[in-house]
Amino acid sequence: MARIYPLFSSSxxxxxxxxxxxxxxxxxxxVSAKRxxxxxxxxxxxxxxxxGIFVTHDHSDHVSGLRVFCRQTGIPVYAEPKTRENLFxxxxxxxxxxxxxxxxxxxxxxxxxxxxxxxHDTVQSCGYRITMPDGQSCAVCTDLGFVPDSVxxxxxxxxxxxxxxxxxxxMLRCGPYPDYLKRRISSDSGHLSNxxxxxxxxxxxxxxxxxxxxxxxxxxxxxPETALRTVTEALHGYVCGQDYLLDAAMPEDGRxxxx
Ligand SMILES: [Zn+2]
Ligand SMILES: [Zn+2]
Numbered sequence: 001m002a003r004i005y006p007l008f009s010s011s012x013x014x015x016x017x018x019x020x021x022x023x024x025x026x027x028x029x030x031v032s033a034k035r036x037x038x039x040x041x042x043x044x045x046x047x048x049x050x051x052g053i054f055v056t057h058d059h060s061d062h063v064s065g066l067r068v069f070c071r072q073t074g075i076p077v078y079a080e081p082k083t084r085e086n087l088f089x090x091x092x093x094x095x096x097x098x099x100x101x102x103x104x105x106x107x108x109x110x111x112x113x114x115x116x117x118x119x120h121d122t123v124q125s126c127g128y129r130i131t132m133p134d135g136q137s138c139a140v141c142t143d144l145g146f147v148p149d150s151v152x153x154x155x156x157x158x159x160x161x162x163x164x165x166x167x168x169x170x171m172l173r174c175g176p177y178p179d180y181l182k183r184r185i186s187s188d189s190g191h192l193s194n195x196x197x198x199x200x201x202x203x204x205x206x207x208x209x210x211x212x213x214x215x216x217x218x219x220x221x222x223x224p225e226t227a228l229r230t231v232t233e234a235l236h237g238y239v240c241g242q243d244y245l246l247d248a249a250m251p252e253d254g255r256x257x258x259x
Contacts, residue, residue: 001258002132004160007039009142009215010251014062016140016162018130021045023109026053026075027128027140030061033068042254047073051108055079056118057125057143058086066092078102080115082124116154118144121189129154138162138259142216145188147200155200157208160259162249163200165214165231166191167221175221191216194227198234205235205244211259214248224248 003024005017013031018024021044029036040047053075056062066087070077076098079087084101087093105114110133115126120143127141139155142164155161172182172193185191192200201212214227228248235246 002134002136002138004138004162004257004259005043005045006162006213006215006249006253006255006257007036007043008252009162009217009249011061011166011216011218012251013064014142014216015039015065017043017045017050018138018140019049019051019109019111021049023049023051025108025111025113026050028056028062029053029065029069030059030063031065033065033072036065036069039252039254043256050075052106053077054102054113054115054128055083055087056127056140057120057122058083058090058092059122059143062143063087063092067094067097070094070097074098076100078106078113080124080126083122086123114154116151118151119146119148119189120144121184121187127151127154129158136259142192144192145190147192147196152200152203155204155209158204159209160211160213160257161204161209162213162215163197163204164192164216165194165197165222165227165248166216167218168194168223168226168230171226172218172221177220185218185221191218194222194230195234197227198231201231201246202234202238205242206238210243211245211257212247213257214246217248217251219251224250
């Protein structure tokens with residue numbers, strides 16, 4: 001059975017394992033190597049099971065643990081071309097690290113990982129759709145300022161989606177961040193609000209998704225209760241006759257979710 005382990009999901013650090021304890025991949029490594037190793041151990045995933053690390057983009061909450069973890073384990077990294085360049089130039093990896101250029105879908109451990117472009121304030125960013133050996137798909141889709149049709153197409157039919165619900169609009173507006181940061185977060189190359197997440201959630205549940213896990217919640221501008229309430233309201237009344245599960249990933253999430 002296909003599994004996803006959210007491990008870490010917040011503005012402070014992101015990493016998810018997809019696969020089984022006998023083989024799978026990490027999406028991002030945005031916490032220290034020690035914390036990542038401890039989380040894998042607690043989840044019962046041996047390090048040897050990690051066959052690759054797929055990077056979404058070069059922000060530190062997604063790659064801060066990469067350099068040490070890769071140096072210690074030699075696990076190959078996969079990144080899109082401009083992200084790969086930045087991983088080296090910003091010293092997120094050692095100069096001799098095994099970082100492979102991602103230009104098309106890659107199959108590892110029987111899973112096919114297909115990157116899709118996201119709109120975010122960096123040189124190149126992506127989410128991943130992951131198709132498992134049994135044909136079921138899941139996706140990791142965070143760090144995007146808006147949802148173009150290309151993202152909807154990439155996610156269509158995924159059974160499970162780890163989906164960004166970064167901020168509540170009112171909490172951001174009234175919160176402690178300086179104006180320039182508020183503008184950045186809410187821009188088309190920032191993060192998804194709970195309302196934007198709800199609109200996408202409605203599309204997904206109408207197109208085959210049965211489990212939505214809200215992720216990358218801001219610790220200052222959101223709470224799990226607020227995000228879940230907004231997305232539930234977006235789904236209520238529009239999604240009839242379909243069963244779905246909706247929950248929120250914790251910043252440190254020890255769960256295994258089968259799909
Ligand atoms: Zn980012
Ligand atoms: Zn992020």
